[in-house]
Amino acid sequence: MRTITTKVMDCLHFIDGAFVPSANGRTFDNVNPATEDVIGTVAEGGAAEIDLAVKAAKRALNGPWKTMTANERIAVLRKVGDLILERKEELARLESLDTGKPSWLSGTIDIPRAAYNFHFFSDYIRTMTAETTQMDDVALNYAIRRPVGVVGLINPWNLPLLLLTWKLAPALAAGNTVVMKPAELTPMTATVLAEICRDAGVPDGVVNVVHGFGPNSAGSALVEHPDVNAISFTGETTTGKIIMASAAGTLKRLSYELGGKNPNVIFADSNLDEVIETTLKSSFINQGEVCLCGSRIYVESSAYDEFLAKFVARTKELKVGDPFDAKTKVGALISEEHYERVSGYIKLAQEEGGTILTGGKRPEGLERGYYLEPTIIVGLNRNCRVVKEEIFGPVVTVIPFDSEEEVLEQVNDTHYGLSASVWTNDLRRAHRVAGRIEAGIVWVNTWFLRDLRTPFGGMKQSGIGREGGVHSFEFYSELTNICIKL
Ligand code: NAD
8 A cells, every 4th residue: 555655746747838737637646666655646648638738839839939049049958957957956856756766876967967968959059050062053952950840758767857858958959849758657857847948948838748658648649649740769669669650650750769688798808897896887777777787798708707706796785775875876676567577587587597696686674665686697598588688677697708709699699789888908809899799889998988979879679760969950850952043
């Protein structure tokens, strides 16, 4: 039985510049995964609310948002970033209450990065150009860049504000209007973001938020709406397939950031102490609930025993528990359903012949909340489901390898292709291996080092298209070529 012990906030939709409930008054509970308490209610939107929001966004395309100068738009978007920073403590607290992640993580990464997304893309407006072509005296061709129109942004729960702003900032910078559908499990910071946009001077109707679920709810209504011109979606690969099928009816432009089963490839010549500290992060930060987390760890045989001994010892030291304790490294998983799913993979690993070297269970003394110890599994081969399927929790497998060819074959034996990290001090091998891994992002001797100008996205079933810098602008703008006979 869930109880409301600490009311944090109720979340309403934000449509045409006003906070509103659902037409039918429906709400659902928002649960804090660290305590299992209900911390508020969330308006449950559906086709009716999506339609209102899309209509408002469509009207706003031709309102003051269109007539603003570039400098005015830059100032508004910078102000959104500034206000996010001003409200950083509050947003970090809400993000941790919604997700169960450590509050130091929300405060040092999620929220500052959300502000930076706005600062970065507002600056980027100044650099945007389109091409001019004049080959001879017959014709002058030039292209103009214009907004795509009303864009739907559908978000997952793992990095709520960071990922929402990673879409919203470039969509607005390119002049679009948006309807956002935050993940049902993490509605709070998206609600505050709507308020921040209003306070920063974003005109009514330009930014709309409709809460609700995915299938047969707000999510699918957004995808199917005929006046939505594009959908930027981050979430599971299986959801991406469903959305692609339902977007076909109105032939929408799609940007996809999907799931991953990312490899870390560790050669014996790398600096093992550095490898282990980074691998702890790439495995267990945010409870392993980051699409870029490395969940398949391949270690060259000659370094395997030493790596494992040190990696297991350091993992055992990670404090699991209260997200608001500054010493906590691993908080709670997002929901009971996800906790059961991740635990199911740990059980499956044992059935598939794996050995759990550490973790695999609820930490002692934490009876409430969806807490799971960081888990290291060995003894599985490439055909095991635990090695093949995305788990999206604090669970990694470690597998030894003998040669570059052998490890590359295993690494690429997956439908996913999001990211990888390669560890070696051999310069030629680093380039050789990085260039052959089938992934959209390959780090060498590091992990999660990001420059927002660079292309971000996945190959194979990990995504379609790229986000970041000019790549985001390409998605969020249309080019019209104008040809003048001379
Ligand atoms: P999910 O696919 O279950 O849900 C994502 C969003 O889609 C939610 O807002 C949900 O309500 C909505 N949705 C679900 N079904 C829908 C439908 N039929 N129509 C429209 N909308 C629908 O994903 P999740 O569990 O929230 O997030 C975890 C997944 O996201 C993992 O697979 C992870 O790898 C992936 N992810 C990828 C990236 C990336 O950049 N590649 C980043 C973060 C998370």
